[in-house]
Amino acid sequence: MRRTRAPTASQIQNPPPPPSSTKGGRIFKSSFGHALRGKTAGAFGPDLAKKLTQLVKMEKNVMRSLETVAKERMEVAHQLSNWGEVADEDVSDITDKLGVLLYEIGELEDQLVDRYDQYRVTMKGIRNIEASVQPCRDRKQKIMDQIAQLKYKEPNSPKIVVLEQELVRAEAESLVAEAQLSNITREKIKAAYSYQFDALREHSEKVAIIAGYGKHLLDLIDDTPVTPGETRAAYDGYEASKAIIQDCEDSLTNWITANAAGLDLSGQDVPMNDRGSWAMARSDDEDEEEEERADVMDDKEDLDSDDNRESVASSARVNGNGEARGRSKELII
Structure with a gap:
């Protein structure tokens, strides 16, 4: 999983953004930089x-x-991989494979930074519009203050008429700027948080996939206690661990947003009964056949249930002599 790979289905559907601007050119790399940005921002x-x-x-x-x-x-x-290298065969193999999965999570987190930057850059667009609208507001307010001052000191000053004409133009400019700010704010806030939530969703679901396969790797370790001098059974989980890693890579490669809503990872967390019980992931054709069989069984159960309801309803309306008694009521099941 660490080698250079072809683009995943998700990357083909939604090409990754350029590297984040925060990854290079740092001036303050310590927590001092965090504190400085937090306190001076907006000053x-x-x-x-x-x-x-x-x-x-x-x-x-x-x-x-x-x-x-x-x-x-x-x-x-x-x-982790280095630590387990000198351990017993099972621990050595599993820690190496776990290291692969953890490294993959690190790469996903690195990709999250790039996609998260899309959100941040889009929010900066709103900030830039706000900064451009401020001068229009200031100019309008300044003219209004000048008019109020002249009306107080020199009610008959000819400058009042000139300033009122300027105020009309300033108000027109302000209306255009405010409308632009309103429209762009709504457009960009939806786009920005769509970027963020899409990135978080993809990251979270892929991490969940890795975690599920990681739990299966742990099932390959025989943790049965041994007595002093007793020899533990030979480890035979190499092929199973390779299959788990391969299935995990395939799941990550084939993940796309369109399939995310129906993704159920609960089956991954079912513990294996023995080290050799790992089965390779089924193909799409096999999944479709299983769904068809389930649909047939559901239809059969629905028919049986309808027959039972009709039988109960009939017996409720007819007495022992075959006469219908009372009002015919709809039976609620």
């Missing part, structure tokens, strides 16, 4: 854009943290 710039500027900077801290987690997860995967 400068137009008032209208200050809150969103702070949000964008805080999300940058989130992305830095995700990047750190991804790198450290990959290092942990390597260390």
